[in-house]
Amino acid sequence: MSESMRLRFAPSPTGALHIGGARTALYNWLLARGSGGTLVLRLEDTDRERSTPENVEQIVEALGWLELDWDEGPVSQSERSDRHRAEIARLVEEGHAYEDEGAVRLRVPDAGSTTVRDEIRGEIAFEHAAITDFVIARSDGSPLYNLAVAVDDRDMGITHVVRGEDHLSNTPRQLMVLRALGDEPPPDYAHLPLLHGPDGKKLSKRHGAASVEELRDAGYLPEAVRNYLALLGWGYDAETTFFTTDELVERFSLDRVSRSPAVFDEQKLRWMNGRYLREMQPAELARRLEERHGRAGLRAAVEVSQEKLQTLADFWPTAGFVVERQPTDPRAWAKVMTGGAGDRLRLTRDALAALERFDVGGVESALRGVVDELGVKPKEVFQPLRVALTGGTVSPGIFESVVVLGREEALSRIDAALERVGGGAPS
């Protein structure tokens, strides 16, 4: 790749930025950043009916969240309509196109073929006989996709067009427009394999999180999404799975991009996201969670729960009890608060109340003391306490949970549970 690569990411603002589009944006960005080239953001909004400002805003926001920036643009094709119309007129004048019931069609030769040189798939020939004279301008004079793309790629000096495979069949048409427009060599093309849902069909909302916005809301980290998306259709070697963004920029190349479509597997993204979450500095994780929840003071809750999170959305269910009391899960209560649970909990309360050093080590020895004293299994003591403190049977480590709540709050919650179980008044 030359160091003067000029790439473009050209989404159509007819909807949110989908995962496939995000992957295309990522690959273009990696290529631009890795080569010291330029990335242009272009909005293909020649379909004025379906293109909306809201979608443009959403796409720009999604790119921002993914931390993918661009060097030029965003430029809207609709703003370049005059330029497109001028070229359409010139093509008609020069005989490359003609009017047909008001619309304008490009002349496609009856014989011969146009060959697409694809960086990923090699040379692909398209027989002209199978391509009709296609419309490049509507009868109202407005330019159509294949014309606008060709004119813009040419005007913008795009050297590499990297886009989804769904555009592969359009490429010979754009190549023909380009040729009619002038003699300049066309850009290099690379068509990325499409992304499918678990059912093998084109990815859509019915497959769960399908847009970048939904990924963000589901609690995924942009760096994890970048890493995962990079691996959907590209691999560096036989064993490397984790890449920092710098490593991706350095190592990504089109010649290792796969040719076959990939299925977006949210389970693997969850796993990868969990790995990123666990390796993050607690302060940073707390900052992101505080931003997400619009509240401060989450650091302590983060420290006891970080190792259990797979997404940011997992935080509240697992550590919300630290911030505020949670309703008790009836099933948890019924399962744990049986037999002599009340008595064990009362003894636990006494041990915690009498504890001098209220830290993890102190709490642990106090609780294990109760276990030894009663001669029961640890969980006979820990689970009732867990339910009293958190409302459920699943939570962060019990010693840490006790300490993070503090003695006063912990005893208060235990008392409330004792009252409910009727296991006797607090001593």
Place this chain on the structure above:
RNA sequence: GGGGGCGUGGUCUAGUGGUUUAGGACGCCGGCCUUUCACGCCGGAGGACGCGGGUUCGAACCCCGCCGCCCCUACCA
């Protein structure tokens, strides 16, 4: 219908003629760890590389046919 692309365990992939009894990862199953759930660690099941021919001493890798899936075939992009 026509044109084009693709086809390695459920999923993402490594592997382009022999070092492959096809490697790694997610998921799944079992075990260990253990205060719950995770994490982590260990082990396991699951692919004869879409199918059928051919070339070759030898093919997942080359050739042909077929099948399947997807894309284009719009005055959508």
